[in-house]
Amino acid sequence: MTYQWFTIYNSTLFLKGLNVRDTYCGTIRKEDVDKTVTLAGWVFRRRDHGGLIFADLRDVTGLVQIVFSPEISKEAHERAGDIRSEYVLKVTGKVLRRPDETENPNLPTGQIEVYVSSFEVLNTCKVLPFQLDDEEINEATRLRYRYLDMRRPDMQKIFIERSKAYAVTRDYLLSKGFYEFETPLLTKSTPEGARDFVVPSRLNTGMFYALPQSPQLFKQLLMMSGFERYFQIARCFRDEDLRADRQPEFTQIDIEMSFVGREDVMSVNEGLIIALYEALKGKKPPEVPFPRMTFAEAMEKYGSDKPDLRFDLTITDLTSIFLKTEFGVFKKTIESGGLVKAIVLKGKTLSRKDLDVSVDMAKELGAGGLIWMRKDAEGLQSPIVKFLSDEEKSQMISLLGVEAGDVIFIMSDKPGRVSDLMGRFRLYIGEKYDLIDKSLDKFLWIIDFPLLEYSEEEKRYVARHHPFTSPKEKLVGFDGNYDAILANAYDLVFNGVELGGGSIRNHRTEDQAEMFRLLNIKDEEASDKFGFLLEALEMGAPPHGGIAFGFDRILMMFLGLSSIRDVIAFPKTQKGSCLLTGAPSRVAPRQLTELKIRTMTD
RNA sequence: GGGGUCGUAGUUAAGCCUGGUUAUAACGCCGGCCUGUCACGCCGGAGGCCGCGAGUUCAAUUCUCGUCGACCCCGCCA
Numbered sequence: 001m002t003y004q005w006f007t008i009y010n011s012t013l014f015l016k017g018l019n020v021r022d023t024y025c026g027t028i029r030k031e032d033v034d035k036t037v038t039l040a041g042w043v044f045r046r047r048d049h050g051g052l053i054f055a056d057l058r059d060v061t062g063l064v065q066i067v068f069s070p071e072i073s074k075e076a077h078e079r080a081g082d083i084r085s086e087y088v089l090k091v092t093g094k095v096l097r098r099p100d101e102t103e104n105p106n107l108p109t110g111q112i113e114v115y116v117s118s119f120e121v122l123n124t125c126k127v128l129p130f131q132l133d134d135e136e137i138n139e140a141t142r143l144r145y146r147y148l149d150m151r152r153p154d155m156q157k158i159f160i161e162r163s164k165a166y167a168v169t170r171d172y173l174l175s176k177g178f179y180e181f182e183t184p185l186l187t188k189s190t191p192e193g194a195r196d197f198v199v200p201s202r203l204n205t206g207m208f209y210a211l212p213q214s215p216q217l218f219k220q221l222l223m224m225s226g227f228e229r230y231f232q233i234a235r236c237f238r239d240e241d242l243r244a245d246r247q248p249e250f251t252q253i254d255i256e257m258s259f260v261g262r263e264d265v266m267s268v269n270e271g272l273i274i275a276l277y278e279a280l281k282g283k284k285p286p287e288v289p290f291p292r293m294t295f296a297e298a299m300e301k302y303g304s305d306k307p308d309l310r311f312d313l314t315i316t317d318l319t320s321i322f323l324k325t326e327f328g329v330f331k332k333t334i335e336s337g338g339l340v341k342a343i344v345l346k347g348k349t350l351s352r353k354d355l356d357v358s359v360d361m362a363k364e365l366g367a368g369g370l371i372w373m374r375k376d377a378e379g380l381q382s383p384i385v386k387f388l389s390d391e392e393k394s395q396m397i398s399l400l401g402v403e404a405g406d407v408i409f410i411m412s413d414k415p416g417r418v419s420d421l422m423g424r425f426r427l428y429i430g431e432k433y434d435l436i437d438k439s440l441d442k443f444l445w446i447i448d449f450p451l452l453e454y455s456e457e458e459k460r461y462v463a464r465h466h467p468f469t470s471p472k473e474k475l476v477g478f479d480g481n482y483d484a485i486l487a488n489a490y491d492l493v494f495n496g497v498e499l500g501g502g503s504i505r506n507h508r509t510e511d512q513a514e515m516f517r518l519l520n521i522k523d524e525e526a527s528d529k530f531g532f533l534l535e536a537l538e539m540g541a542p543p544h545g546g547i548a549f550g551f552d553r554i555l556m557m558f559l560g561l562s563s564i565r566d567v568i569a570f571p572k573t574q575k576g577s578c579l580l581t582g583a584p585s586r587v588a589p590r591q592l593t594e595l596k597i598r599t600m601t602d
Numbered sequence: 603g604g605g606g607u608c609g610u611a612g613u614u615a616a617g618c619c620u621g622g623u624u625a626u627a628a629c630g631c632c633g634g635c636c637u638g639u640c641a642c643g644c645c646g647g648a649g650g651c652c653g654c655g656a657g658u659u660c661a662a663u664u665c666u667c668g669u670c671g672a673c674c675c676c677g678c679c680a
Contacts, residue, residue: 051637
């Protein structure tokens with residue numbers, strides 16, 4: 001499949017008379033020798049040799065060396081002395097083969113150069129706050145002058161790739177019979193899930209819109225309208241604290257389908273992700289179809305619902321070995337329903353200091369402690385080994401398959417907590433001891449999530465995905481074990497990062513009512529918050545389900561970047577401010593008066 | 603809400619632990635020289651509220667506290 005965006009570089013697309021130039025800098029090759037070209041772009045670097053002046057002229061396609069020589073034009077050469085970095089020029093000149101020994105193999109245009117016969121300064125440029133070819137500039141400075149930051153070729157490449165990704169997404173989904181929609185940005189606040197950004201309504205004093213956390217309810221309504229396949233490249237807003245991979249506004253590829261089950265949604269969307277992967281990475285994904293793992297297995301073996309499979313290092317449950325232990329820590333934990341879990345680090349030599357650092361790290365992660373054991377020719381060495389029976393030691397050695405030189409790390413805590421801690425400790429060890437093969441790319445579907453999870457904060461069960469997710473099997477004869485109900489939900493994980501997730505929804509009123517009952521949401525409350533959806537379910541709602549992918553996150557991962565800000569044109573800082581525009585800011589008192597809003601100070 | 607790292611010429615950093623001379627370097631900038639450079643080179647020069655505020659001290663870029671800002675993480679968030 002070829003895409004149109006490449007053809008922008010094809011000169012046949014120029015509109016005669018409207019363009020200042022007739023050729024793009026980065027496209028000139030030795031085949032163009034002897035042509036007279038008119039270029040337009042920015043002066044990237046200038047090398048003034050007195051008698052001869054070289055400059056690199058850059059436009060969106062790349063750069064080409066231009067030469068000002070008094071032998072071609074005395075006037076141009078003289079005026080060229082005043083040219084400075086980032087001046088905007090229109091130059092006309094002849095393409096010539098570079099002399100022997102002066103070709104630059106590092107440049108696509110390195111075999112030729114353009115001898116300038118005349119030029120025009122379209123605009124001058126102040127001295128920039130940072131050099132465009134400087135690799136390491138403080139991110140705050142880059143964000144303050146984001147338009148300059150994005151003038152850098154590396155950044156341009158990212159946003160050209162981003163544009164390509166939009167096109168691939170639309171192309172793929174349209175070819176699969178999806179229709180593209182837009183849904184409101186000014187909508188109703190939904191109390192479940194993340195904190196809403198809120199927008200006051202002038203026409204309705206004291207009332208507020210919310211910006212959507214996702215188009216969830218609208219896309220379900222579109223299924224009820226009968227469009228059957230919906231997608232949107234949708235902006236979403238969540239007023240929560242930020243991270244390297246989280247922004248307050250971000251873009252999702254939002255998808256919903258009717259008359260489908262889990263497998264349909266997963267296979268269509270696996271196709272989309274493969275198309276994006278191929279377009280951005282220029283190669284096929286290593287394993288197709290993507291492997292799958294249940295949530296239970298992921299938590300058990302990797303201590304995470306988004307395991308990074310680029311390294312092995314799985315977690316082993318040792319609880320059964322220590323059921324009758326005399327070792328106080330394990331004994332107490334197990335008696336109160338906790339578990340003992342271990343990972344084994346093989347083939348690395350750890351000093352006593354390394355081990356101490358590991359213990360500190362575990363505590364930093366929030367663990368009560370970390371026990372290490374080293375296997376040598378004599379047996380297991382550890383500060384706690386004297387508390388363990390020979391039986392326990394030999395069982396551990398055989399269950400974990402440890403050999404001389406290996407180190408066992410053990411934690412014990414409440415079941416959910418020890419899994420989570422071990423999962424994060426596993427990532428730390430993987431990173432620290434270089435176990436992660438960064439050349440690998442590992443996709444993984446996680447399926448069979450629990451429908452509900454207990455919220456310590458709210459002291460009740462809440463929907464793990466969202467309250468419209470259907471259970472995997474109909475809730476017949478529910479026995480009160482909330483944790484055991486599985487959801488018809490799925491997440492796509494890539495190298496330990498969640499790219500997206502979705503579910504098959506409840507499409508019958510009674511199933512949705514049952515869900516609200518489980519969540520302990522009363523009828524009135526449900527109808528107040530989601531009444532319009534419940535009503536729609538009663539009017540011939542088809543079975544439906546969907547998924548949403550974090551578009552920015554996909555780009556970040558597939559382009560090998562470590563910050564989501566690098567793939568967003570004008571991102572916000574960790575405190576949600578825009579260093580370029582100065583948002584958020586105070587507004588004029590009149591604006592607040594119109595809205596009948598008074599601000600409080602503490 | 604909590605933990606951590608950082609803030610010094612336009613930029614990127616050193617100096618700070620161990621307080622005291624003119625605050626150092628590279629790149630950039632300005633001037634001069636240079637016809638084969640491509641991170642051009644050579645010579646010369648300018649450029650600092652050491653984030654901000656308080657405290658300790660004879661003396662603070664340096665120590666202490668606060669504050670503002672940037673980044674990373676936990677909580678939070680799909």
